[in-house]
Amino acid sequence: MRIDCPLCGARDRREFYYQGAAVMLARPAPDAGEAAWDAYLHLRDNPAGQTRELWQHEAGCGAWLMVTRDTVSHVISGVEMAEDVKRAAL
């Protein structure tokens, strides 16, 4: 498996650290309530198809990436800098 890091180019997945679903980008406010925090930390969709997930190019540039990947075909259809995704959402 290879991930096309926007800074470094296509690299073997061994260079990357896998975090999990990209919902981690949307940290709830401290007073968002139990349900929101429970969802943020614990509840994950498990789709057969497109997922958005966070990887870090840990053995490379250190960038956190949002990777759009199909869990059935393993095809990666998009790699964005998590920083850019988060900025756009701010």
Place this chain on the structure above:
Amino acid sequence: MRVAGKGLIDRSRRVRFSFDGKTYGGFAGDTVASALLANGVKLMGRSFKYHRPRGVLSAGSEEPNALITVGKGAQAEPNVRATVQEIYDGLVTRSQNAWPSLDFDVMAANDLAAPFLGAGFYYKTFMWPKRFWEAVYEPIIRKAAGLGALSGQSNVDTYEKAFAFCDLLVIGAGPTGLMAALTAARAGADVVLVDEDSLMGGRLNAETGAVGHQSGAVWAAGVVAELSGMENVRLMSRTTVTGVYDGSTYGAIERVSQHHAERSGGRPVACFWRIVARHCVLAAGAIERPIAFQNNDRPGVMTAGAVRAYLNRWDVSPGKRVAVFGNNDDAHRTARDLVAAGVHVVGLIDARADVDVGDAAYPVFAGAQVCNTGGRNALESITVRTATGEHALQVDCLAVSGGWNPTVHLTCHMNGRPTWREDIQAFVPTEGAVPDMTVAGACNGVFSTAACLADGVAAGKAALKALGKRTAEVEVPVAEDAPYALEPLWAVAGKGRAWLDFQNDVSVKDIRQAAAENFKSVEHMKRYTTQGMATDQGKSSNIGALAILADATGRAIPETGTTTYRPPFVPVSIAAMGAGGQGHGFAPERWTTSHKRTEEMGAPMIEAGLWYRPSYFPKAGEATWRESCDREVGYVRKAVGVCDVSTLGKIDIQGPDAGKLLDFVYTNVFSTLKVGRVRYGLMLREDGTVMDDGTTARLGDDHFVMTTTTAAAGAVMRHLEFVSQCLHPEWEVAFTSVTEQWAQFAVAGPKARELLNGLVDAPIDGESWPFMACGPVSVGGVTGRLFRISFSGEHAYELAVPSRYGAALFDELVARSEKLGGGPYGMEALNVLRIEKGFITHAEIEGRATAFDVGMGRMISAKKDCIGKVMAARPGLVEEDRPQLVGLRPVKADGALTGGAHLFDAGAEPVRVNHQGHVSSVGFSPDLGCMIGLGFLRRGPARMGEVIDMVDHVRGVQTRVTVCAPVFIDPDGERVRG
């Protein structure tokens, strides 16, 4: 038997090798199989279960029978296919799975018991008594069944792994692969062409047909010569692609020096490749399948294509009187080649009744079948069943062809399932099964040489198009374009055992029995009968077996389906996959700048993550590590000790929002910290448990340096990156790891300042350097950093210098500390010193403990948000009943404490329901004269002074202990400020 005037072996180079202790001669270019056949040796192995005599079946990597052990002693390699192993002078080979000898194998008695040993035999027979399985049945079965044995010695050979990148990977260098590679290479694509054979050309080396105006083999050699002269082409022979993975990544095993004697000088035996290709052309060819009939496993029965290969490539006729049995046109090619080479063809038994034989130069039995064979350890006769009855024919070789199966394996490694083609009675790859792969030639069901050459060009062009490159015209040479017609025949009806899977001794009867017992799914059938298992993975037998299963269950073949094809395509040595990972290569080793000196002082090293740290520094006259440890603890408590603490993670944090970041990742406030001061911080995970702790120093308004624990340095760095990139990209802050850039040493003990004042260029005092002060210092003209922090509770400092001065500084610190009655201390002493003060490490913050549990609940600032704050407040995490940090002392001074032991109320039965907590860290305190410990006890802080029981069920230790505050020395912290 050699046939003169043919073949591709080098008759000028004689080679001698041994098989089962006997020396044989051959020629350069021979495999063990071809050379043994040339010497008249047909018996090459014994079967897995029944120990039936077996000879070579094939001429390629699909070989199920002729498995041998190559080499001697530690270098012995079992289960090598004799059809793949090339011979060289001095090669030593042995047969397997036979005792006392291959010719006379005692275990062949199993064959007589065959009626009782069919499919599912083990499952039915060895059920009772239960404990007999491990004790009696399994050892006996394992001894009787089996392949080659490992040497039992450490592997002394060298292996390698490597990576390659290319525009186009072409798998297989037969007519299709060569044309595809040529087409792409001439257009300028970066091509890697791999082939598992030692000689590129594929079937062209085994056939007599011409390509253009040359023989196929000569034409192939010409193409290979052209390709090898091109800079954009890499040719890899003896390399088998073993697996296809995501992202157009291919695994491949290269036999680097398994074909010659020179293995010295670090030259690897084999190399495991990971090849990343933008596009791939799969031209893996096809594998011929046998036909099942009674006793079709006798040595001398071979596939028809293999007989042709031995004849045309290796100048060997596997017999003097040969019969051919087939259901297709291709079988006739074998008969024609044999006749042309002057070998007596006794007859061709063609199962098809309406076959047009033309003017064949050999007797043809149309509409007939071979229904049995005779002979002992080699084939002597066959029984032919015709419309008029059964006739015996005296033959010493039978060439069998049940048709060809395209080698679809690699196309199925990414979940693809092959498609059944009725016209060729075989599975072909399903279009698009592997992204960026074009399948061509025999692998795609294209069988004539002319069609393969044209298909190779088309595949090369398709690849170029996919790569966005322009195509150059390539002329397709003229070659045979014979039709391939066949009539399905999987098994000849009759009594007795007709073999499908030679390697696992699975017969037609076994498959039918599995179906009768309702193991009707092809995957169930496989596991019940062991069909298709072991080293050959049923390459020549799987399709036949599932055809029988389809018949037995009344389903069509495509409906029955195939089992799952998984990597690797051929066996791969674990040593090659893990090349470089043995011994010191297992993991990187991180050494501090004091490593060399530390080793010179005889300190045993312990691993801390990838780091190596001294356990203790032994001195003459000390008999145990405890003596050394006690002495080193004394240095720090009474004089001065020095310790390399460079392994702690150091992260340099800069920017106007650095304080904001620290406030967010630590539970306590850092933005208010004054420049020149240090603060202890606690870091949580978002779920509220403790992640790490350490000190952070403020070196300037916008400049901090954070220390992490040795173990969590990487995780903390990743965490900071996550926070700054994923949660707060708007903050202006940047950080980088400087762990490797600074060598840092603890100087601890009442004489610490005295030591430093002889060393630093300007003397320090308590006023300018109070507890928790930090700042630059000059050490021999070098600017370093001094931190007045303590992990021992003593008056202590940490002195950091750029790493290149680390070794020199350590030498200096050791010398100066020794003059003051102290010296270096290791991890054992460091551990005792911190337990005496109740300082936590990852033995306490092990991923479950909360700030509340370690007594730091109040460190979570109420004034601000931080990672983990919300979740740390969950009721379950701040319950008074939770096990919380306490100190533990034995009631009797000689009582033992052990890490990991459990805590119970005094006198309570030490069982799970009574569990009150556990011991996390222990050590012997020389000052207290007894063992002390830290642990987690339910409602611990409310139970000071209570006497409880410590029970270690694993080590068999039980000690009565007193609960105390987790600080054993200087509870008011006077020394550290002194």
